[in-house]
Amino acid sequence: MATLSIQHIDKIYDNNVQAVFDFNLDVKDGELIVLVGPSGCGKSTTLRMVAGLEDISAGKLLLDGRDITATPAKDRDMAMVFQSYALYGHMTIYENMAFSLTLRKENPNVIHKKVLAAAEILGLTSQLNKKPSQLSGGQRQRVAMGRSIVRNPKVFLFDEPLSNLDAKLRGSTRREILLLHKRLQATMLYVTHDQTEALTLADRIVCMSMGHVQQVGTPLELYDSPANIFVASFIGLPPMNFFDVRVSAGELIGEGYKIALSAEEQDLLKDYVNKEITLGVRPEDIAVGTDVPVKVTNCENLGMNTLVHGNVDLGQTRGVKLTAKLKGWCEYKTGDAVSFSFKRKHFFDKETTNAIRKGV
Amino acid sequence: MTAEELTIRRDRMRFIKNSLSANLCYIGILFDVFYFVSLYKSDVGSYYYNIMIGASIVYNLLFLLAVFLASEGVKNYKMGYSYLLAAVGVMQIVRIFVIPMQAHSATTLVNGVETAVMSDGQFYRILVFLVVSAACLIASAAVNYSRCRELTAHLKTLESQSA
Numbered sequence: 001m002a003t004l005s006i007q008h009i010d011k012i013y014d015n016n017v018q019a020v021f022d023f024n025l026d027v028k029d030g031e032l033i034v035l036v037g038p039s040g041c042g043k044s045t046t047l048r049m050v051a052g053l054e055d056i057s058a059g060k061l062l063l064d065g066r067d068i069t070a071t072p073a074k075d076r077d078m079a080m081v082f083q084s085y086a087l088y089g090h091m092t093i094y095e096n097m098a099f100s101l102t103l104r105k106e107n108p109n110v111i112h113k114k115v116l117a118a119a120e121i122l123g124l125t126s127q128l129n130k131k132p133s134q135l136s137g138g139q140r141q142r143v144a145m146g147r148s149i150v151r152n153p154k155v156f157l158f159d160e161p162l163s164n165l166d167a168k169l170r171g172s173t174r175r176e177i178l179l180l181h182k183r184l185q186a187t188m189l190y191v192t193h194d195q196t197e198a199l200t201l202a203d204r205i206v207c208m209s210m211g212h213v214q215q216v217g218t219p220l221e222l223y224d225s226p227a228n229i230f231v232a233s234f235i236g237l238p239p240m241n242f243f244d245v246r247v248s249a250g251e252l253i254g255e256g257y258k259i260a261l262s263a264e265e266q267d268l269l270k271d272y273v274n275k276e277i278t279l280g281v282r283p284e285d286i287a288v289g290t291d292v293p294v295k296v297t298n299c300e301n302l303g304m305n306t307l308v309h310g311n312v313d314l315g316q317t318r319g320v321k322l323t324a325k326l327k328g329w330c331e332y333k334t335g336d337a338v339s340f341s342f343k344r345k346h347f348f349d350k351e352t353t354n355a356i357r358k359g360v
Numbered sequence: 361m362t363a364e365e366l367t368i369r370r371d372r373m374r375f376i377k378n379s380l381s382a383n384l385c386y387i388g389i390l391f392d393v394f395y396f397v398s399l400y401k402s403d404v405g406s407y408y409y410n411i412m413i414g415a416s417i418v419y420n421l422l423f424l425l426a427v428f429l430a431s432e433g434v435k436n437y438k439m440g441y442s443y444l445l446a447a448v449g450v451m452q453i454v455r456i457f458v459i460p461m462q463a464h465s466a467t468t469l470v471n472g473v474e475t476a477v478m479s480d481g482q483f484y485r486i487l488v489f490l491v492v493s494a495a496c497l498i499a500s501a502a503v504n505y506s507r508c509r510e511l512t513a514h515l516k517t518l519e520s521q522s523a
Contacts, residue, residue, distance in 0.1 A: 092375065108369075109365055318435075
């Protein structure tokens, strides 16, 4: 397999619109990197630049240390799996999987061996004589993956491969991709807008917004220590709650509530005393307590958990919105008053939106 | 070819269509078309205006239908179509002796002049078209027959291995 180095890459279209700004990433051998972000953030453009389907405006792309910035797509030894499968409807599954090798005029016996091996890995052996129209969406996506596997490329590129599948199939196909990665130990770049896919699949996640890389890290790092408000709000479901608070001596003061700070938190926020910051709290870090009074607006029971939506009670009709994820089955009615405490807090600089960290 | 290569070649037949036999059928059809276009464009007095030409036209239509059907059959390794193609191929040879041979040796009066119905050039052309068509159909049948036997034997081996 291979290492991939993306160095200071920009993408500027002919109409001077810049889609990607100074993208840097070193992908280790056998690593699965997920590019995640909202629509239009430049993740697919980055993937297409790596594949050679888009020109790189500036920067360098190295594969195993070899500069392939200007190398045509067909010579990059990368295989791409598209959202739309891109299978040939008039060919059987076998012929679809063998097609790229047939074009390269490989020995038919070698092609046969590779196709059967890939079909075995993907559980498609019994489907090889069928046409794509006879398969389900998940099976078609597996065929698309099989077509990549037979080529034995250095890097696999996935462009939102699960977006066309329904929720149930998406889950099972996601697990198959993970198993495939473990089995092949291949270097993979995977683009998705779905944070669940990103968190479950990735060795490392690249979170992007507006063409800029916001944070690169393991799923746990992005969830536990988001670099800024964007990452904090994008990763996690339901998303993180944000509150504008003022740092005072030993406590945070919000509209209608006060929250005591631990010694460690006071130390972290010592430079922000008497300043406004943004407090972030994940719904799962909220518990029934005494700190923040909330008026319930809606309650969703999910069986194991209950999502409680409400407004921080400011003595008015509306307040700052909050969502809490409480364990177990809870019965709250609209208008109920309840107080919450925050088990874990994230602090963000209000001006830069960056996380406030020790020594930063 | 090593034993392993031979096994893989046979195993490939489970997934690859018999395009050689099918293509030979298409060539057989093409040369039959050359044959009847070459024959039917002849306009020598009223020599051809008889029941045999009508029968020949009907036979050609049946030929096209049968061989096209057979081409789809052999593509999927159906052994029965080998017999049909072999029979139709032999019939192409037989056809040489029906209309072309008779027309080649016949003369007719055109404007009071004794005229040969079919020139040597036209006869040999027709001969080549029918022979090539027949050869293609018989070859197609032979290839399909051989491959069907190989595939059947291979599938039996696989079955016995999995049992």
